[in-house]
Amino acid sequence: MSRCDMVKKARRSQRRPDSLSRDRIIDAAIELLDESGEGGLTFRALSERLSTGPGAIYWHIANKSDLLVAACDAVMTRTVDARIADASPEATIRTLALGMFDAIDAHPWIGSTLIHAAGQQPAVRILERIGQQIRALGVPDDAQWTTVSALLNYILGVAGQNAANAQFARMHDLDRSNFLDALSTAWSELDPDQYPFARSIAGQMRVHDDRADFLAGIDLILGGIRGLRTDRIDQGA
Amino acid sequence: MSRCDMVKKARRSQRRPDSLSRDRIIDAAIELLDESGEGGLTFRALSERLSTGPGAIYWHIANKSDLLVAACDAVMTRTVDARIADASPEATIRTLALGMFDAIDAHPWIGSTLIHAAGQQPAVRILERIGQQIRALGVPDDAQWTTVSALLNYILGVAGQNAANAQFARMHDLDRSNFLDALSTAWSELDPDQYPFARSIAGQMRVHDDRADFLAGIDLILGGIRGLRTDRIDQGA
């Protein structure tokens, strides 16, 4: 019924010698995500990088969500499979958590993907590793799920925040220190009556160490786990 | 250059008597999000519900992100402003956290919005309320930021997971118990050598109480905070 659109000139004719494959697609997706953030991953951009048409990708990958989860899982596997020296369960959990933090820091898009893929492969990988250490710690069976999911939820929260911060900074062309300055300034301009606490810590924001704070949070939870056996009684005041 | 598209017949002519306003738009957005999830909020759907054109909304709202944050903040305000009976700081934090959980449960889209709006109004509201209680608890100044952000990150992690689960369930037309069954089954079919822990807790998944688990995680962190003064030394084994 309509024949209005002009035919665009064919963009490309050369095919890359190596043929398309699920793995090559996932690698290219990771590159794209690392270079230009979550918004940078597009079937068109991806197919251009792979010298094909958008439709070709669908032969190997179900849809965008599948692609994102697969990319996230590929990074996750590298992170979680890193050999960890024998150490106490608590030390191993710390190492595991720091590995996660570094992966998230290097690939901020992992944060939102990890959260959107709740319960799927990438998250189960960490859950499993943490769970094994929680068992080794001697946490009773009926407290294991609670304990592990507290750690996991905390890690995912940090991951999500990190992804959001990175995206915000990218969108406004800010580096990390400019971003923290902007946030700190915004907080210190809040109404003193309504936001006394936020104002009081606005200064700390500018100088804080994300990685150290992250680990401190893990230690807080580990401390709570340690306390499970000893002070179940005096939860009163 | 092209005049190919047929003019679609005008959809609407009646204007609603009450005029458009930022608040009316935000209320309609919340309705839409509650009814049909994150994917349901569209400028076209929204303008249809408000009996206007998509462009009209932009007179009152900067863009979609602004709209989402405003909608999230509106719900957040109701949640956080609920009067809380005088109680110990720990009890108040628990009540606050449970209020958050219930809000997230009633409006799952809050989860992803809250995370994407890291550092902005909606998150600062909770941060402030938690922070005041942390102060009241007597946590030393230099540990306040760490402590509050641990609690906040944990809450946001749960919020994000909840949003993801709700979206997954909606997409596959599952109710909560069907969703848990599917997850539990998937986990119990994992490779026993690689995923002993995930398999072992698959059963618990089916019957667990989200709300109780959430609170247990809060208590774990509160326990860690309580321990801050007492056992800074023996972190060894």
Next chain:
DNA sequence: ACCTGAACACCGTTCAAGT
């Protein structure tokens, strides 16, 4: 000042057609 709605520049996804 506020609203209208066609138009623009994108998306993810499909599918007839090719090899």
Next chain:
DNA sequence: ACCTGAACACCGTTCAAGT
């Protein structure tokens, strides 16, 4: 079996034009 790329059904956003 695998790839091509035009086409479809959407998006968020803009903007000349109206009141």
